[in-house]
Structures are given as structure tokens and as C-alpha cells.
Amino acid sequence: MNREEIAVQKRNTGYNCAQAVLCTYADVIGMDEKQLFALAEALGSGLGCTLGTCGALNAAEMVLSCFTSSRHLEHPDSKAKTYPKARNLLKQFESEVGALQCRDIKGISTGIVLCECEDCVRIACRLVDAFIESENE
Numbered sequence: 778m779n780r781e782e783i784a785v786q787k788r789n790t791g792y793n794c795a796q797a798v799l800c801t802y803a804d805v806i807g808m809d810e811k812q813l814f815a816l817a818e819a820l821g822s823g824l825g826c827t828l829g830t831c832g833a834l835n836a837a838e839m840v841l842s843c844f845t846s847s848r849h850l851e852h853p854d855s856k857a858k859t860y861p862k863a864r865n866l867l868k869q870f871e872s873e874v875g876a877l878q879c880r881d882i883k884g885i886s887t888g889i890v891l892c893e894c895e896d897c898v899r900i901a902c903r904l905v906d907a908f909i910e911s912e913n914e
Contacts, residue, residue, distance in 0.1 A: 780801050780802070780902045780905075780906060781898070781899040781902040781903060781906075782899075783801050784797040784798050784800075784801040784898045784899070784901075784902050785797070785895050785898055785899060787800060787801060788894065788895060788898050789895075792814070793817070793818070793820065793821025793822065793832055794820075794821065794831065794832035794833040794836070794894055794897060794898050794901075795817035795818075795820035795821055795832030795833065795835050795836040796813070796814050796817040796818060796820075796821070796832075796836070797833070797836075797898050798817075798832075798833050798836035798837055798840070798898055798901045798902060798905070799813045799814075799816070799817045799836040799839055799840065800813050800814055800817070801902060802840045802843075802905065805840070805909065806840060806843040806844075808843075816839075817832070817835075817836055817839075820832040820835045820836065822879060823878060823879025823880065824879075828878065828879040828880035828883070828885060829878060829879060829880075830877055830878060830879070831870075831874070831877060831878070831879050831882060831897055831901075832879070833894075833897040833898045833900070833901035834866075834867065834870050834877060834897070834901055836901065837866060837870070837901040837902075837904055837905045838863050838866060838867070840905050840908075841859070841862060841863055841866055841905065841908055842859055842863070844908070844909065844912055845858050845859040845862055846859060862908070866904050866905075866908060869904050870900060870901065870904060873892075873900050873904075874891060874892045874896075874897060874900060875891035875892060876891055882897060
């Protein structure tokens with residue numbers, strides 16, 4: 778089973794979209810799934826059920842950060858590398874999904890659903906996988 782389907786399976790068993798994406802990459806980023814699950818809990822339904830930025834997208838950005846951050850606590854120096862890559866991932870997500878905000882994706886004001894949550898999770902994972910592959914080249 779690929780990571781997209783693992784994440785969808787997690788979402789369908791009670792994980793929110795952010796938890797599903799972030800926890801799917803626990804092994805790749807070398808972090809404990811239980812800690813990641815807790816870390817992403819407040820990101821569900823668009824940032825704490827506010828229908829803000831999509832949780833799947835937020836989680837994808839968190840995984841990206843784990844790859845690009847230098848982790849130099851005394852001298853943070855990797856933001857200049859991380860931010861452009863994060864913007865690129867965000868633009869790709871928006872291009873595929875049609876929006877960044879959960880309220881717009883779910884069509885709250887328009888009645889037109891742009892993308893189902895499962896597909897947002899799949900897209901986020903596909904973008905993360907492509908990013909990881911490009912970093913490993």
C-alpha cells in the first residue's frame with residue numbers, strides 16, 4: 778500500500794486530515810507517531826475546526842520542514858531554504874485542489890465541493906512524496 782492510501786486509511790479510522798498525513802511519514806522523518814498524532818490534533822477541520830487552512834496541507838508543510846530545517850537552535854539559518862519550497866508545495870496544492878482554506882474546499886458558502894477530504898490527503902501525500910524524491914536526487 779502506498780503512502781497516499783495509508784494516509785486515507787488512517788483518516789477513515791478517526792485521524793483528522795493533518796494527523797493522517799503527518800503520521801504517515803513518521804518513519805521518514807524519524808519521529809514517534811503518537812507524538813505526531815498529538816502535535817497535529819489541533820489542525821483538524823482547517824485549524825481547530827475553524828475551516829481555515831487545510832489540515833492535510835499544514836501537515837505536508839510540516840513534513841517538508843523536517844527535511845529542510847537545519848535544526849540549528851542557536852543560529853536558525855534554514856528558513857531561506859525552507860520558505861520557497863513551502864510556497865511551491867502550497868501553490869501546487871492550491872492548483873490541484875482549487876483552494877487552500879477548508880471552507881472553500883468543502884464549498885461551505887458556494888455549495889460546490891472542490892475536493893473531498895480523502896483526495897486532499899492523497900494530494901498532500903503525493904506532493905510530499907514528490908518533494909522527498911526531489912530532495913534525494
